[in-house]
Amino acid sequence: MCSDQGAPIETKAVRVSLLPDAGPGEAFAQASRFREESFDCLTARRDELLELVDALLCADGPVTSPVDLTRVAEHRRGHSAMYEALNCGNVDVPRLRPVLAGLPMPQAADGRLVLAVDVGNWLRPDAPTSADRLFCHVYGRSGRSSYQFIPCWPYSFVAALESGRTSWCRLLDAVRLGPGDDVAEVTAAQLRRVVEDLIEMGRWHFGDRDILTVFDAGYDAPRMAHLLAGLPAEVLGRMRSDRVMRRPTPTLKEYALAYPLGGRPPKHGKELRFAKPETWAEPDAATTQAHDAVRCTPTLGYGEDRPASSGSGRPRATWSTNAAR
Structure with a gap:
């Protein structure tokens, strides 16, 4: 001074x-x-x-x-x-969070806020005195023999995404995960704090579309939706590529037409394996979108997106979902 x-x-x-x-x-x-x-x-x-x-x-x-x-x-x-x-x-981190939330937020094409959550690891192999280090899986370039578990500090990040051909995002919060932390609960508390700051700073108003929260495959989307109950937020989670879904159980009339010789009706529908395209049914909706939205032509090196959706199906019951029974 x-x-x-x-x-x-x-x-x-x-x-x-x-x-x-x-x-x-x-x-x-x-x-x-x-x-x-x-x-x-x-x-x-x-x-x-x-x-x-x-x-x-x-x-x-x-x-x-x-x-x-x-x-x-x-x-x-x-x-x-x-x-x-x-x-x-x-x-002063609690004082800095509202400052970041008060900045102009990037928005999607429809004008809504999109928040992405993920965990990034800060590798700390040569810091034996660093407290609360965890192990993260690091992929090698020479196959499975080069995979390693390296001590690290994992951090949970919340970022606001924007549309367009860009990878820029705006980080709003970062929390270091400890050995005894539940990732889902820590992430839910982190997201709840960020959303409340956005509302308090006037970046979301009553009547606006709900904030879209995007999760990777490592998160349980139904549980995150339960933990975020009461917030103006929608949950969009990616599912693992090895998941198996069950189609709806056919009615007795549909089963009789498919199997005229009769038999015991099934309790579940047919399986839909993400890793096997031959098990996929006809999608309920499909579209094709070019990466270059200005010229509506495929971008060199990226091609086109062909998203498809199906509104029917449920995850197949696993041991983890039936452990309580």
Whole structure:
């Protein structure tokens, strides 16, 4: 902090980094406001932490070590300040979450919010003193013999997705998973907190379409829908490729037409195995969509999407679903 004629000037790193001759505009105003609010969330070693963020954003290519950030022009301090900020700095995370939720959110083509949830692993094989490490499965390039289990820190991420041919997303929250954490319960609490922040910050209003939450195959979609009950959210989960579904049980009339010789009617319908296309029935609805939505032509290297849907069927009962019996 410095003073001029007795008037204190706070948050020097923020004020100096905002160029006074920048062109006016709503985007610049939002960026300036977000930068100031983010700076207020840093409760210790503010200036150095913000310079590390600037260096991280302005670095060319991936950053493999914090020391590399000191070589970036935006970082104007030495190594000792960098280590002191990482060791003694602090971020008020509960205060930062609403700041992220208050930013303009990317939306899908129909104008609704889409949140994606997934778990990413931070590999920590050479950190024996790091607490609460778990093991993650890492695939090798030489077949099954090169697969490994490596100590890591798993993190649960929530990101807002946008439509179009882009992989950009907006991270809204990240939580590290511990050895005794239930992934479904932690994810549900995380999503509930994010959705409530979006509502509080005015990014979702009553009457808008429900927020679409997308889950990977590692999540149990019915359970997530139960844990997220009461929120304006729809659950969309991907199913594993080795799942087996059962078609509806045929009626007595349908069974008599299919088997005129008679016999005991089946209790379940025929199987539909995701891994065997020959067991698939005719879809109830199907469409073809090109990746290049502007020219309506297939994009080189990607081709076309041919999504198909079937509204009938249920998962086949497994040992896990009948364990309580």
